Amino acid sequence: MRLIDLGYTKPVQVSLRGHLRASDLPVWKYPWTGIEAVIEQSAFDLIGYGSLLNTTSARRTLSADMVAASKPVLAYGGHRIFNYVMPDAVLARRGWPEDPKAIAALNVVASHTTAAFFNGRCFTLTVNDIPGLRERERGYDLVPVSYIDWSQPDSPARLAYALMATCTQVDGESRVHNEVLPNPGYVDLCESGAESVSPEFLQLFRDSSWVNIIAREKLSFMTLEAYQAMSPDSDGGG
DSSP: OOGGGGTOOHHHHHHHHHHHHTOOOOOBOTTOTTHHHHHHHSOEEEEEOSGGGSHHHHTTTSOHHHHHHOEEEEEESEEEEEEEEOOHHHHHHHOOOSSTTOOEEEEEEEOOSTTOEEEEEEEEEOGGGHHHHHHHTTTEEEEEEEEEESSOTTSOOEEEEEEEEOOSEETTEEOBOTTOOBOHHHHHHHHHHHHTTOHHHHHHHHHTEEEEEEETTEEEEEEHHHHHHHOTTOOOOO
16 A cells, blocks of 8 residues: 555655755664753654554653644554564553454654555653653654545655664564564554544554564464454454
8 A cells, every 4th residue: 555545645655755865863872862851952742653543552651742742643654563572561451352463563664665654643742751762662762754534635844763673682672573463452553542533544544554474484464454354353443
């Protein structure tokens, strides 16, 4: 699926791609050393595309006022994929899945192809939000992406950061692995957040979230929508 398939005009596509390519924003490698000084000087926008879509979950880390002021957006600059290995502490709190491979949360892999988009929720961070976010999003770098308002598709493109994990090991624990599957409880949390925006926003979440599948010893990909359809334990999400 490409942006044009969603009904976005060519000028919108050009604006998103051009704005990102012209960006001079730095990449912040985890644990984002020195980022507090930058946030004190200027606004710092973050696009949450997984559990941060769920406002109840987001309020566990970010201020209630910030979550209330957040807005749904369409972001360009990466593919959203289930390949981030959830920490053992998180899995223990949520409950271990029956399938030992079902331990994946979402990640974004940087890309500038025409299909490199995902929907999310944009937050404007303050210095006070960083310690909790740093602990919550262990191993994720902060990488620039461009975005437009979901409700105003002809609005000017802007820049923000998205969480992207690139290191396979963080503090001795695996973080990125291409043979893990979506964690069911995590998927429910994300889909609930997406559905709170609109049914169309939820459908885009399913169509722009990718799952790694090993078939005949080869790695292939399918959308979350297709994965849910083939999974015997799935009720279609939502």
